[in-house]
Amino acid sequence: QVQLVESGGGSVQAGDSLRLSCAFSGSTASSVGMGWIRQALGKNHEFIAHIDNGGFGTTYAHFVEGRFIISRDNAKNTLYLQIANLKPEDTAMYYCAAYPVGSVMSPLTYKHWGQGTQVTVSS
Numbered sequence: 001q002v003q004l005v006e007s008g009g010g011s012v013q014a015g016d017s018l019r020l021s022c023a024f025s026g027s028t029a030s031s032v033g034m035g036w037i038r039q040a041l042g043k044n045h046e047f048i049a050h051i052d053n054g055g056f057g058t059t060y061a062h063f064v065e066g067r068f069i070i071s072r073d074n075a076k077n078t079l080y081l082q083i084a085n086l087k088p089e090d091t092a093m094y095y096c097a098a099y100p101v102g103s104v105m106s107p108l109t110y111k112h113w114g115q116g117t118q119v120t121v122s123s
Contacts, residue, residue, distance in 0.1 A: 002026040002098045002112040004079075009094060009117030016086050016121075022079040022096030022114055030074040032099040036081045037107045038092035038119075045107035046092075049081065050100065059104055086121045093118050 008020040024034070035050040049070035050059045058070055069082040079096050094117050097110035 002029045002032065004096050004098060004112060004114035006094065006096050006114045006117040009119045011120045011122065012086055014087055014121055014123045017082070017084045018086060018119065020081040020083070020094055020117060024077050024079060024098065029077065029098065033104060034072065034079050034096060034098045035100065035104060035110060036070060036094060037097055037110070038094045040092040047105045047107050050104035051079070061105065088121045088123050090119060091121050
């Protein structure tokens with residue numbers, strides 16, 4: 001089992017930067033791939049990024065445009081998402097998720113999810 005707890009969200013202005021964190025625990029947590037997924041109000045889940053268990057291989061959604069960086073520190077049991085130049089359209093609930101059983105770019109293939117952290121960007 002894997003437990004995930006996100007933090008770091010909040011209300012920010014357009015152009016600001018933010019770093020989201022996800023504390024993970026469980027006997028297999030450090031050995032599985034993890035990702036960040038977001039869901040805006042009234043919309044489907046949207047894949048953002050995935051990182052492999054070692055932290056060396058990453059996959060990003062096309063819309064990222066270099067503004068999002070995923071990383072992990074297994075010694076600290078923490079997954080990160082650095083977001084630069086935030087835009088109002090980035091407003092969403094951001095989830096970390098672990099152990100994709102299918103394509104890493106398909107949100108619903110992830111077996112374990114955190115409760116989410118809200119990011120709200122005003123113009």
